Amino acid sequence: MRPKEANNKVEEVEEKIRNLKKEFEMLRNENITLQSKLEYLEISAKYSADRLYSFKKENQHQLFILKHENELISNAEKQARQMISIETGVEERKKQEEFIHMLQNECTKAKREFQEQNKYVVRLRQKLDDATQFPIRIGEETRQKLAITSNAILANEFKPAVEVSKTISLSRNPTLTSQCCTICLSNEKDLAFGCGHMTCRECGSKIHKCHICRKKIVNRIRLFPG
Numbered sequence: 001m002r003p004k005e006a007n008n009k010v011e012e013v014e015e016k017i018r019n020l021k022k023e024f025e026m027l028r029n030e031n032i033t034l035q036s037k038l039e040y041l042e043i044s045a046k047y048s049a050d051r052l053y054s055f056k057k058e059n060q061h062q063l064f065i066l067k068h069e070n071e072l073i074s075n076a077e078k079q080a081r082q083m084i085s086i087e088t089g090v091e092e093r094k095k096q097e098e099f100i101h102m103l104q105n106e107c108t109k110a111k112r113e114f115q116e117q118n119k120y121v122v123r124l125r126q127k128l129d130d131a132t133q134f135p136i137r138i139g140e141e142t143r144q145k146l147a148i149t150s151n152a153i154l155a156n157e158f159k160p161a162v163e164v165s166k167t168i169s170l171s172r173n174p175t176l177t178s179q180c181c182t183i184c185l186s187n188e189k190d191l192a193f194g195c196g197h198m199t200c201r202e203c204g205s206k207i208h209k210c211h212i213c214r215k216k217i218v219n220r221i222r223l224f225p226g
Contacts, residue, residue, distance in 0.1 A: 192221040
């Protein structure tokens with residue numbers, strides 16, 4: 001090999017070595033730059049993670065506060081509903097009590113009016129009975145007076161005939177004079193009252209008070225003379 005060629009090869013090798021060194025230096029610088037960027041990114045990532053954690057923690061605290069406030073609001077609404085329900089129940093109970101009291105007053109008033117009406121009806125019945133019995137009593141008294149007057153007149157005018165007739169009647173039937181009705185003086189006594197006095201059935205069914213003692217006739221007993 002010639003020295004010149006050898007020198008050329010050495011120069012080429014040296015040139016290659018210089019180029020390699022330059023490339024190595026460039027790679028080294030690039031590596032340093034990348035490492036710096038990596039460190040920056042790690043710092044940024046750590047800062048972002050810290051901020052995210054802080055934000056998350058703050059959000060959790062805010063959520064806890066909101067949840068607590070929601071519970072307070074819910075409890076307040078429940079208490080408000082209960083208070084409204086209680087007030088409504090009190091008002092309804094008060095209205096019911098007032099309605100019941102009103103009904104009781106109306107019932108008492110109706111009972112009082114009914115009692116007054118009953119008393120009025122009783123008074124009317126009494127007046128009606130008095131008005132009905134008064135003409136009957138007057139008629140009975142008038143008839144009795146007429147009968148007594150007629151008997152007196154007949155007794156005075158026809159005393160001999162009556163004595164003769166009585167003598168004949170007594171001879172035939174001694175009980176005829178005691179059994180004759182004292183109102184009509186013709187029918188036989190076949191009806192007795194509770195007071196003990198008697199008349200015939202026809203006259204006794206028309207009167208309400210005894211014509212002798214003036215007691216009210218309560219019961220009538222039919223007699224069967226033998």
